[in-house]
Amino acid sequence: MGYPHKPHPQETVVLSQYFGDPEARTYQGWVKRGGYEALAQALTMEPAAVTEVVKESGLRGRGGAGFPTGLKWSFMPKEKKKVHYLCVNADESEPGTFKDREIMRWTPHALLEATAIAAHAIQAEVAYIYIRGEFTEPWAIMEKALAEANAARVLGKVTIHLHRGAGAYICGEETALMNSIEGKRGNPRIRPPFPAAAGLFGLPTTINNVETLAAVPHILKRGAAWYKALCLSNPKSTGTKLFSVCGHVQRPGNYEVTMGFPLKDLLYDMCGGVPAGRTLKACIPGGSSVPILNREETERTLLDYEGCVAAGTMLGSGGMIVFDDSADMVYQIMRLARFYAHESCAQCTQCREGTAWTTKILERILAGQGKTQDLDLLLDLSENMTGKTICVLSDSCAAPVVSGIKKFKNEFEDYIAGRRKPVMVA
Amino acid sequence: MADELTNLTIDGVSVSVPNGTLVIEAAKQAGVLVPHYCYHPGLPVAGVCRMCLVEIEKTPKLQIACATPVAEGMVVKTQSASAKDARQGVLELLLINHPLDCPICDQAGECELQDFVFQEGRSGTRYAEYAKRFNPVEDFGPDVLYVPNRCILCTRCVRFMDDVAQEPVLNVSERGDRAYIGIHPEARLDHPWAGNVVDLCPVGSLLSKDFLHKARAWELDKTASICTGCSQGCNVTLDTRDEVVVRVRPRPNLDVNRYFICDHGRANYRWMNRGDRIEAPLVRRGGDGELHATDWDEAFAHVLGILRGASGKAVALVSPGASTEALSLARRLFSGFEWTGAFQVVMGEEAPLAGVPNLALRAERAPNAKGAEGLGYTRDYAAALAAAETAAVVLVLDDPDCAVKTAGALIYAGTILGPDAACRAADVVLPIANVAEEDGTFVNRDGREQRYFQAKPAPGMARPAAWVLGELAAALGAHEVA
Numbered sequence: 001m002g003y004p005h006k007p008h009p010q011e012t013v014v015l016s017q018y019f020g021d022p023e024a025r026t027y028q029g030w031v032k033r034g035g036y037e038a039l040a041q042a043l044t045m046e047p048a049a050v051t052e053v054v055k056e057s058g059l060r061g062r063g064g065a066g067f068p069t070g071l072k073w074s075f076m077p078k079e080k081k082k083v084h085y086l087c088v089n090a091d092e093s094e095p096g097t098f099k100d101r102e103i104m105r106w107t108p109h110a111l112l113e114a115t116a117i118a119a120h121a122i123q124a125e126v127a128y129i130y131i132r133g134e135f136t137e138p139w140a141i142m143e144k145a146l147a148e149a150n151a152a153r154v155l156g157k158v159t160i161h162l163h164r165g166a167g168a169y170i171c172g173e174e175t176a177l178m179n180s181i182e183g184k185r186g187n188p189r190i191r192p193p194f195p196a197a198a199g200l201f202g203l204p205t206t207i208n209n210v211e212t213l214a215a216v217p218h219i220l221k222r223g224a225a226w227y228k229a230l231c232l233s234n235p236k237s238t239g240t241k242l243f244s245v246c247g248h249v250q251r252p253g254n255y256e257v258t259m260g261f262p263l264k265d266l267l268y269d270m271c272g273g274v275p276a277g278r279t280l281k282a283c284i285p286g287g288s289s290v291p292i293l294n295r296e297e298t299e300r301t302l303l304d305y306e307g308c309v310a311a312g313t314m315l316g317s318g319g320m321i322v323f324d325d326s327a328d329m330v331y332q333i334m335r336l337a338r339f340y341a342h343e344s345c346a347q348c349t350q351c352r353e354g355t356a357w358t359t360k361i362l363e364r365i366l367a368g369q370g371k372t373q374d375l376d377l378l379l380d381l382s383e384n385m386t387g388k389t390i391c392v393l394s395d396s397c398a399a400p401v402v403s404g405i406k407k408f409k410n411e412f413e414d415y416i417a418g419r420r421k422p423v424m425v426a
Numbered sequence: 427m428a429d430e431l432t433n434l435t436i437d438g439v440s441v442s443v444p445n446g447t448l449v450i451e452a453a454k455q456a457g458v459l460v461p462h463y464c465y466h467p468g469l470p471v472a473g474v475c476r477m478c479l480v481e482i483e484k485t486p487k488l489q490i491a492c493a494t495p496v497a498e499g500m501v502v503k504t505q506s507a508s509a510k511d512a513r514q515g516v517l518e519l520l521l522i523n524h525p526l527d528c529p530i531c532d533q534a535g536e537c538e539l540q541d542f543v544f545q546e547g548r549s550g551t552r553y554a555e556y557a558k559r560f561n562p563v564e565d566f567g568p569d570v571l572y573v574p575n576r577c578i579l580c581t582r583c584v585r586f587m588d589d590v591a592q593e594p595v596l597n598v599s600e601r602g603d604r605a606y607i608g609i610h611p612e613a614r615l616d617h618p619w620a621g622n623v624v625d626l627c628p629v630g631s632l633l634s635k636d637f638l639h640k641a642r643a644w645e646l647d648k649t650a651s652i653c654t655g656c657s658q659g660c661n662v663t664l665d666t667r668d669e670v671v672v673r674v675r676p677r678p679n680l681d682v683n684r685y686f687i688c689d690h691g692r693a694n695y696r697w698m699n700r701g702d703r704i705e706a707p708l709v710r711r712g713g714d715g716e717l718h719a720t721d722w723d724e725a726f727a728h729v730l731g732i733l734r735g736a737s738g739k740a741v742a743l744v745s746p747g748a749s750t751e752a753l754s755l756a757r758r759l760f761s762g763f764e765w766t767g768a769f770q771v772v773m774g775e776e777a778p779l780a781g782v783p784n785l786a787l788r789a790e791r792a793p794n795a796k797g798a799e800g801l802g803y804t805r806d807y808a809a810a811l812a813a814a815e816t817a818a819v820v821l822v823l824d825d826p827d828c829a830v831k832t833a834g835a836l837i838y839a840g841t842i843l844g845p846d847a848a849c850r851a852a853d854v855v856l857p858i859a860n861v862a863e864e865d866g867t868f869v870n871r872d873g874r875e876q877r878y879f880q881a882k883p884a885p886g887m888a889r890p891a892a893w894v895l896g897e898l899a900a901a902l903g904a905h906e907v908a
Contacts, residue, residue: 168601185598190473190493346579346598346605347474353519356603360555377552384515387487388476 003106008255008270012230014240015214016256019106025141027148030109036154038217042117043156048078050121054216056224058231058238062099063089063172063209064287064316066305069216075196076122076204085205086119086127086158087181087195088213091165091172093132094287095339097319099242100210102254104131104138107214108145112160114213117220119158122206127160130177133167169343173391174207175199176345187345188391211318215239233260237304241315247322248274259304266303267322278324282407286316288336289396291403292329312403329408330415331423333400334362340397351394354385358401365415368422375405375412434500443496450478450491453504460504461513461542463628464580465492468678468685470589475580477516477542481506488512510546517547523559523603525575533630535643539578561606566596567615569635569689570624574606577631583607583623590686590781593617607631618777618787621689625675634673636693641667649881650677652868654747654861655691656774656788657795659870662687664695664862664881671698671862671881682874688777688787698862698882704843705886708855717855722887722897728854730901732835733759736818741810741832742767744803745824746792749866750875752858752891753794753801756823756839758899763819767803768810770825771795788871793861797869822849823891824858839891857888864890 003020007013018024024033042050055070076084088111092100104111111129119127131139142162149155163181165171171180175189178200199205219227231238237259243266246252250272257266263285267273274280283298284290291313293301301311308315323332341355358381361374382398389395405412414420431442436449439456451467453460463475471493479488483501488509491502503509520539528534561574581598584607588594595615599608609615615623624634646665653660653674660683665673674695676687707725708717740763742756757767771792778786795805804810811830814820818834826840830848838852841860849855863884869875884890 170601190471190490341602344602346601346603347472347581348476349474349516349519349578350476352579352603352605353522357519357522357553357555364555371554384512384519388479388512388515390473 005253010261010265010270011256012240012258013256014218014230015103015107015110015211015242016254019102019254021106024107025109025145027109027145027152030107034221035109036113038220039113039116039154039156041220042120047121047123050117050220053224054121054219057219057227058224058236059212059215059219059227060237060305061209062211062215062241062318064094064289064314066315069208069212072196072208073118073122073206075194076206077196080123082203083126084122084124085200085203086115086122086124087174087177087200087205087207088115088127088129088210089172089174089177089207090129090131090135090138090210091177092135092210092317093169093172094289094317094319095336096244096246096284096321097287097317098244098246099254099318101132101135101138102242103210103214104135104142108138108142109149110214110217111142111210112145112149112155114216115160116155116158117216118206118208118213119160120156124158124206127158128163128181128200129160130163130165130171130181132172133165139164168345169339170345170391170393173393176391177207178205185345187347188393190390211242230258231260231304232258233302233304234306236306237315241303241318243303243318243320245271245320245322247320248278248280248324248327249322250275257303260307261303263301263303264299266320267298271322274322274324278326280322281325281327282323282329284313284321284400285318286314287319288321288339289392289399290314290316291399292333292407293403294407328423329404329411330362330366331425333404334359334366334425336400337362337397340393344393348389348394350385351389351397354381354394355397357381358385358397362401363425365412366423366425368415368418368420370412370416372416374416375409379405432496432498432500434496434498434502436502437504445496447496448492449480449482449489449494449496449500449502452496453491453502458504460491461538461546462492463538463578464582466582466626466685468590469582469585469626472581472585475516475578477513479509479512479516480504481509513542513546514548517543518551518553520578521547521551522553523575524578525558527576530639531576531630532633532638532640533576533627533643537630538628559603564609566609566632567620569621569693570615571633571635571638572607572609573631573633576629577607578629579605579607580628581607582626582628583632586623586626587615587617587620590622590779591617591619592780596623618690619686619688619779621692622676622686625685634692637673641665641672646672647881649862649879651861651878651881652793652870652876653687653691653694654793654868655688655694655791657790657792657871658683658786658788659793659868659872659874659876660687660691661876662691664698666862666881669882671695682870682876683785684782686779686782686785688779690774690777690787695862698860700842703841703885703888704855704857705888707857707887708852710853717850717852722889725854725856726897726901729837729856729898732819732837732853733898733902736835737763739764739766739813739817739834740819740821741765741814741817742803742821742823743807743810743814743825743828743830744769744798744822746771746795746798747861748794748798748824749861749864749890749892750794750797750801750869751866752823752895753798753803755892755895755899756821757801757803759821759895759902760819766810766813766817767798767801768805768807769795769798769803770807771805784872790871793870794868796871796873797867797875800869822852839894841888856894857884857886858891858894859884859888863888864892866890866892
């Protein structure tokens, strides 16, 4: 859905307040809307005090893992002996996710301001904003905004570089991102050492997601207590979250809701539910890497970190993919597996060979050549691909396969038994 | 000292290792080999093959032994059900695209994929798809072939070229299961140390053209030796098949060559097998004044006659590739003489291995120049040659191209005697063994005395120079020269 459009009354509009407002893109327009006030405030504070406020607010990473942001910042060396780096992960490549894109498209200065605040908090001299290669429009907008902000000299002591990715999903993994900035192949690194000890160019580094950082100026301006109060369910999940809803819904798009918001209301009220005459079949709530929910699970899930875990999935990036009863889950899962097989960096054996084999088996099942034991084989393979590799790409491929077989087994069996017309996949 | 050690248990065996040791190394101390591919002690840790996953108590996930440092009280289980399952899973995945062409693969018999699959792999495959990934064989460099179908992408070769040779011409190209080892389009794998990638490759993916299809691993006898290619003194293994040296491989020595040898040393073995050897002692006698084959008794009697009958100046022109023992006895032989000894060293270009301090193919292409010097031999070969002209006795030791001229008696102990060799003028020719045919020691450029062992028998009646000269010295009652 294009902009401008009015937010739904049930939305809690914080980050998306100026989505659709072209004037907010400019430096002057952003200042008029209260921009850069939080940065000015932060620069008068001790770095540790900024971190403390963020810690207090309960803000957690919005990129997928949900790690407490203030805690992550506090891992940076207290005593500054080396150059510190901040990396902003704008390599939004998770299938189904398009929230960071909108933040950069509409409020580029919000990200720059937040980057400067975070750099101050972790005492970083240099910040890299790593923007997904395919994001041509956000790239152009960010470039312009950075030139404006530099001309206005508002960013403090930090030097911000924009770095454009070359189109690899894996470069959104934080250590692969660092390798990519360094000019190396985007392979995830083994940990330890963790980025706070030895990250970009071997120096202390913090990596944050765009949406995570975008919340920081609001927290500073309105206070940690205000942010903490934005919570409908579990007190460990605070603030607002952008959900990018796509697939079989009447009104796809970005929706900003308070943590703990019922998934059911988001889908049925805000997005207008599935197309008329169809029924909801499944939903992937947090980007393609998280387990699939069936209809019953979808309808009782609360959208926060704990609520999603309770439903057997994860909040992830908030990239929501919705399937109605016309969806062929075997095909959909094959498409996901094929994506991971294509994007595997080829380092770890389980991922390199496992994602490709998983795809081949799923293609075979779709082609009507599956065997009864194939489902057990897929599950066993997925087990072998979970928790054994450097990064979680392999786990991400296994998650939809395992949950798909568990929840939509009949569809697989129909293909295997020949009750369903084979699909030839190119 | 105690607080610098960490105590842990691996498969029920308690070990104490220095702090910071990796679990995979600590396991070796416990007598446990954790199966692995990408890990190599001479390379930076990559942690990519995921083969060395082990269970560590109180850690929720399996950990890779190659990247996990030991911790006090750690309990490691390499044989737990979960660790074995994980390894079996990796092996199955490594094999789905592997051609299983072991019968024609050079690596068979010393292949870590073959070994570990045999040890703990599945008995059959569940890979029901027909096609396996196929890429044609590539010519990487003067002595290296790449067979991508056998590759398990452990990246040892890439890391060797990046971090040890520091000439990053290899890479991992493409992604996912399309990945293969790529080479820079304008580069060749022709670094003077590039051959090490063949040894590092745990499977038969990187092959030596020199050794290609020459022998099966299980037919080879392996003998500890020292490379004669230069004065570095790299520790090597001579692989022999049917008493022919067919391959030279590095033998780890952390103080000299770590895990590596240069390509010059690797290729420096064919002469050990040459067939045109002196196989019997020769003495000049009879009416024709020609050299005649004889037995050792007559040859010794002949030499002793010369030595007992002469006095004054003696000159020894020796090879800096002779053993320290032979050089020492050759000197003792002349204890009653006014003695001069010298050697000459062939020089070449120095080729360092950037990532290892004090390791290079040295300009001085001789293994025992330092040993010879220590025994009083000088580098002033020209002066010794001049002195030889007027000497009463001259000994040439294993220096077949020596342009010796003398008015006195000439004794030649050597392996070969060319048709135009100056040593054809010798009064006695004593056939000796080469480095592969005797035990001995060399002293490398840093003064390290290193032993080498006999890998194959000497031809005919040839004997180690140390034995020949020792017999003579004993008969003379010669004493050690102080």
